[in-house]
Amino acid sequence: MGEPRIKGYEYGHVPISPVTLKELKELEATVGFTDQDRACLKQAGTFLDDDAEALVDGWRKTIGSQPHLAQWFFGPDHRPDEGYKSAVKPRFVRWVIDVFSRPFDQAWLDYQQEIGLRHTPAKKNKTDRTATPEVVPLRYLIAFTAPVLESVRRHLQAKGLPAAEVDHIHAAWTKAVMLSIALWSNPYTKEGLW
Amino acid sequence: MGEPRIKGYEYGHVPISPVTLKELKELEATVGFTDQDRACLKQAGTFLDDDAEALVDGWRKTIGSQPHLAQWFFGPDHRPDEGYKSAVKPRFVRWVIDVFSRPFDQAWLDYQQEIGLRHTPAKKNKTDRTATPEVVPLRYLIAFTAPVLESVRRHLQAKGLPAAEVDHIHAAWTKAVMLSIALWSNPYTKEGLW
Numbered sequence: 001m002g003e004p005r006i007k008g009y010e011y012g013h014v015p016i017s018p019v020t021l022k023e024l025k026e027l028e029a030t031v032g033f034t035d036q037d038r039a040c041l042k043q044a045g046t047f048l049d050d051d052a053e054a055l056v057d058g059w060r061k062t063i064g065s066q067p068h069l070a071q072w073f074f075g076p077d078h079r080p081d082e083g084y085k086s087a088v089k090p091r092f093v094r095w096v097i098d099v100f101s102r103p104f105d106q107a108w109l110d111y112q113q114e115i116g117l118r119h120t121p122a123k124k125n126k127t128d129r130t131a132t133p134e135v136v137p138l139r140y141l142i143a144f145t146a147p148v149l150e151s152v153r154r155h156l157q158a159k160g161l162p163a164a165e166v167d168h169i170h171a172a173w174t175k176a177v178m179l180s181i182a183l184w185s186n187p188y189t190k191e192g193l194w
Numbered sequence: 195m196g197e198p199r200i201k202g203y204e205y206g207h208v209p210i211s212p213v214t215l216k217e218l219k220e221l222e223a224t225v226g227f228t229d230q231d232r233a234c235l236k237q238a239g240t241f242l243d244d245d246a247e248a249l250v251d252g253w254r255k256t257i258g259s260q261p262h263l264a265q266w267f268f269g270p271d272h273r274p275d276e277g278y279k280s281a282v283k284p285r286f287v288r289w290v291i292d293v294f295s296r297p298f299d300q301a302w303l304d305y306q307q308e309i310g311l312r313h314t315p316a317k318k319n320k321t322d323r324t325a326t327p328e329v330v331p332l333r334y335l336i337a338f339t340a341p342v343l344e345s346v347r348r349h350l351q352a353k354g355l356p357a358a359e360v361d362h363i364h365a366a367w368t369k370a371v372m373l374s375i376a377l378w379s380n381p382y383t384k385e386g387l388w
Contacts, residue, residue, distance in 0.1 A: 026262040027333060031340035068220040120387060138383050139221060142336065142376040146225035146369045149343075153361070163357060167347070175340045182336040185379070188387045189332050193314060 006090045008127040010114070011098070016106070017113035019186060024109050031179050037172035038103070044169045045100030047159075052096040055151060056089060062147055069144070072136045084130040099176045109183070116184035138188040145181055149174050200284045202321040204308070205292070210300070211307035213380060218303050225373050227298070231366035238363045239294030241353075246290040249345060250283060256341055263338070266330045278324040293370045303377070310378035332382040339375055343368050 063069040064080075073088075075081035095115065102108050117123040119141065121134040152173050156166040186194050257263040258274075267282075269275035289309065296302050311317040313335065315328040346367050350360040380388050 023333075026260075027337050029260055030263060030334055030337040032256075032344070062226075066220075066223055069224060135387055138379055138388055139217075139376040140224055142379060143221050143224040143372055146372045149368055150226070150365050153365075171344050171347075174343055178337055178340045182333040185332055185336060188384060189382050190384055193329055193382045194332055 006094055007087060009091050009094055011094075011111050012107050014110050014114040017110045017183075017186075019109060019113060019183060021106060021109065024104065024183075027179055027182055028104065031175040031182075033104075033172070033175045033179060037175055040168050040172045041100045041176060044172075045097065048100060049097050051155065052093045052100075055096060055155060056093045058151055059144075059148060060085075060089070060092075063144075069140060072133050072140075074132060076131050081130055081132050084125075084128055084132055087128040087130075095180075099173075099180065104179070112180055112183035113186060115180075116187045119184065120187045122187060138185060141181055141184060145177055148177055200288055201281060203285050203288055205288075205305050206301050208304050208308040211304045211377075211380075213303060213307060213377060215300060215303065218298065218377075221373055221376055222298060225369040225376075227366070227369045227373060231369055232297070234362050234366045235294045235370060238366075239291065242294060242349075243291050245349065246287045246294075249290060249349060250287045252345055253338075253342060254279075254283065254286075257338075263334060266327050266334075268326060270325050275324055275326050278319075278322055278326055281322040281324075289374075293367075293374065298373070306374055306377035307380060309374075310381045313378065314381045316381060332379060335375055335378060339371055342371060 063073075070080065073080055073085050075084070098108070098111070114123070118127060119136040124134055124136070125132055149170070153166060153170045156169055161169075257267075264274065267274055267279050269278070292302065292305070308317070312321060313330040318328055318330070319326055343364070347360060347364045350363055355363075
């Protein structure tokens with residue numbers, strides 16, 4: 001099979017994260033992520049991977065409808081950079097699939113640092129050689145978790161899953177998303193405060 | 195009636211936040227916080243205010259059980275600073291009650307900045323004249339939202355509330371918590387990246 005080729009998706013081929021595996025394990029304990037959550041996400045991925053694009057489309061629609069969120073995808077002409085938007089999208093979808101399917105190991109850790117950097121002046125616009133604003137402010141990464149968490153619950157309910165299963169998947173998803181954001185915040189944070 | 199006196203709780207008497215009301219409104223839109231969410235939290239507060247201390251006790255038990263979380267409450271002797279812990283607790287409880295009951299206005303905005311600062315070298319230990327570590331790292335503030343969100347859902351379910359009401363309160367709580375953390379992250383963040 002192999003994975004579909006996604007431009008700029010360099011999982012397994014990025015620098016080693018400055019965050020240690022020990023710090024990752026401590027963060028996993030903090031969010032409360034367990035082996036059962038890992039198994040739950042893996043199982044959920046078998047029927048959610050195909051929905052990942054629809055979920056991302058929903059989030060991007062929300063982003064597009066709020067000027068303070070949409071502006072980070074604008075070019076120098078103050079209009080949406082459609083090339084950038086379409087380049088970013090499959091990688092956004094892939095992040096969802098990775099959360100469901102990948103072990104949270106060194107490769108995953110490294111790639112979360114890369115994703116964080118790609119939202120900051122260090123690496124934003126580099127991958128796609130674009131000229132959008134040089135940062136997505138941290139406050140929006142943190143705040144946007146709310147719709148990202150809620151939409152997955154509604155999606156699972158709409159699929160008709162039993163309430164207990166919805167609760168388990170949603171809890172595991174919540175832990176994984178907050179773990180991701182905690183890691184992405186690293187390059188934004190002042191020395192010694194991360 | 196009046197509010198019970200809480201040492202170091204200075205709501206309405208702290209400096210004006212560098213975050214503007216416009217930025218607050220944009221963050222409220224980002225998390226998706228609506229007038230219905232405000233009304234829902236206010237209503238939930240009428241029966242959850244009395245539970246706020248039990249919720250906080252549960253979170254602190256979780257914190258105490260994880261050395262990487264507990265250490266930020268330690269004194270120079272590498273043991274829990276019980277004076278600090280007991281000074282902080284009623285303010286933590288009050289944050290929960292404030293989320294349920296206060297309007298997200300200038301006073302609330304100002305106080306979220308104060309709370310953020312009190313987790314960083316700028317103001318940690320100042321209020322209680324303690325000598326604990328000078329920061330609670332940002333990654334733990336972000337990651338610990340997962341148990342804070344999940345425990346409220348379980349608490350509401352244990353109270354026997356109808357599933358739809360649990361969902362609504364939990365969604366509103368999620369939005370309010372992520373809004374709080376987005377604001378608390380301000381003093382941690384590098385110039386221009388917040």
